[in-house]
Amino acid sequence: MADALFKVSGLKVALPDMTRKPLVGSAPLVEILKGLDFELPRRTVTGIVGESGSGKSTLGRALVRLIEPSAGSVTFDGRDITHLQEAELRPLRRNLQMIFQDPMSSLNPRRTIGAIIAAPLKQNGLGDNVQRRVDDALDRVGLPRSFAGRYRHELSGGQRQRVGIARALALSPDFVLADEIVSGLDVSTQAQILTLLEKLADEMGLTVAFISHDLSVIRRLCRQVIVMRNGEIVEQGPTDALFADPKHAYTRDLIAAIPLPEIDGDWLKAG
Numbered sequence: 001m002a003d004a005l006f007k008v009s010g011l012k013v014a015l016p017d018m019t020r021k022p023l024v025g026s027a028p029l030v031e032i033l034k035g036l037d038f039e040l041p042r043r044t045v046t047g048i049v050g051e052s053g054s055g056k057s058t059l060g061r062a063l064v065r066l067i068e069p070s071a072g073s074v075t076f077d078g079r080d081i082t083h084l085q086e087a088e089l090r091p092l093r094r095n096l097q098m099i100f101q102d103p104m105s106s107l108n109p110r111r112t113i114g115a116i117i118a119a120p121l122k123q124n125g126l127g128d129n130v131q132r133r134v135d136d137a138l139d140r141v142g143l144p145r146s147f148a149g150r151y152r153h154e155l156s157g158g159q160r161q162r163v164g165i166a167r168a169l170a171l172s173p174d175f176v177l178a179d180e181i182v183s184g185l186d187v188s189t190q191a192q193i194l195t196l197l198e199k200l201a202d203e204m205g206l207t208v209a210f211i212s213h214d215l216s217v218i219r220r221l222c223r224q225v226i227v228m229r230n231g232e233i234v235e236q237g238p239t240d241a242l243f244a245d246p247k248h249a250y251t252r253d254l255i256a257a258i259p260l261p262e263i264d265g266d267w268l269k270a271g
């Protein structure tokens, strides 16, 4: 793929095995990701799907270099970031943003929503016109500007997720990692958040890695899909092709697990 924002080759991640941590000394390493090769095309939402424990979150954390790979390479925007140290990563961090599953735990309870959105702006030297920038960020995600004075417990789950999106996008990053961001929400709020993310990704030209265990959500939002199982990629490609002709039995099982009306909605309507 000529125009990829991320190029990942032979990626392995090994972590101290927390299930076998001895009383004394360090835990033995366990290999979580077992040699992944893929690219994330620019200005594209790529879905990463797989059952619980397949390694999706570990992959996301390796992409944004919260974890250092044990082998292979991760190239971001033409730069090898595989083994960069934190000081070298810091200037890149504004371009590598994250939205988490549970904004309740990722939003500071003691800060106003305005202060939460302003924090990354100030950290990155964009402290001038901060009020206007916060207003713009709230406008972008469809929240009233008055929400800048509220606290997280005064917001609904969907509103909190909008704040998570506003914070991640305040610095106009190139890349956003979205890890199970609609999992805790009811179905109609899920749909609103997906519509919002789709619109913003399009308008802002974002490259998004969208992690979900739910293939119906992935189908709605993502042009490309990576299917993971046991720390390996079993299949990847354009979403349409993957649904039309899944090559791997595991992918077929994931598709079969989607409730029928979501797969065959058009057929049901036609019938």
Ligand SMILES: Nc1ncnc2c1ncn2[C@@H]1O[C@H](COP(=O)(O)OP(=O)(O)OP(=O)(O)O)[C@@H](O)[C@H]1O
Binding pocket: 015, 016, 017, 018, 019, 030, 032, 050, 051, 052, 053, 054, 055, 056, 057, 058, 059, 213
């Ligand atoms: N430090 C660790 N020690 C031992 N096992 C670990 C460690 N970190 C992760 N794992 C295991 O590695 C596997 C992959 O974890 P990961 O969180 O990446 O999966 P996931 O696909 O995101 O799962 P989920 O959807 O449940 O979040 C899991 O089986 C997990 O238990």
